[in-house]
Amino acid sequence: MLELKVDSEIVLKEIELFDAEDIFRLIDSDRENLRIWLSFVDSTKELFDTEDFIKSILFLPEEIRDFVTVIIYKGQKIGLIGFKLTDFVNKKTEIGYWISKEFENKGIVTKSIIKMIDYALDTLELNRIQIKCAIGNEKSSKIPKKLNFKFEGIERSAELLNGKFIDAEVYSILKDEWNSKN
Structure with a gap:
């Protein structure tokens, strides 16, 4: 199993x-x-239900499997971050993430996203990274803004959440944009 070290914690x-x-x-x-x-x-x-989710990832052939990781902070599992809907032909992916509330606002997700972007662009040789955030999810949408992603627009009725369709903000960054800023 692959591990990516983000920092000392x-x-x-x-x-x-x-x-x-x-x-x-x-x-x-x-x-x-x-x-x-x-x-x-x-x-x-x-x-x-969680076992089925993990099996749905692991039982796919490696060449089409999305890379999903457990975020471990000071030795404790606190959430997940990974790629979804990866398109290797067109060299693009989307990053999804969540962490337990008690670990929010510590920069953990931002640092983890930076590591995932570097891995996607350098190791997987992808060109485009996308992040979607539900409208109103300020904590989540701050991250792509902070990392200089470009706001592309609103995906209408992007997800069925708690019985109703919600819109999502779509952000992306390209390899040359990321490399020129980092």
Whole structure:
């Protein structure tokens, strides 16, 4: 399993089935906070739901599998960050992420995203990284803005969340833009 060291306190470890219990416990203990912005929370009712999610990633052939990692902060699992909808032919991906509320506002997600971008552009040789944030999710949308992503627009009815469709802000950065700023 691949690990990316972000700094002396943060490691991104490729997700394994072994992580299911800890990830489920994180979701379950922070359910009310997470469900505000994440559609999967309400359908994650038992441990086997998290196990099925992890299996859906791991059982894909490696050449088409999205890279999903557990965010480990000071030795504790606190959330997930990964690529989704990766298109290797067109060299693009989207980054999705969440962490437990008690670890918000410490820069952990921002640092983790920077590491994931570097990995995507340098190792996977991708060209475009996208981040989508539900309209109103200020904490999440601050991150791509801070990292100089370009705002591309609003994806209407982007996700079904808590029984209603919500719009999402779409941000992206290209390899040459990232390299010129970092």
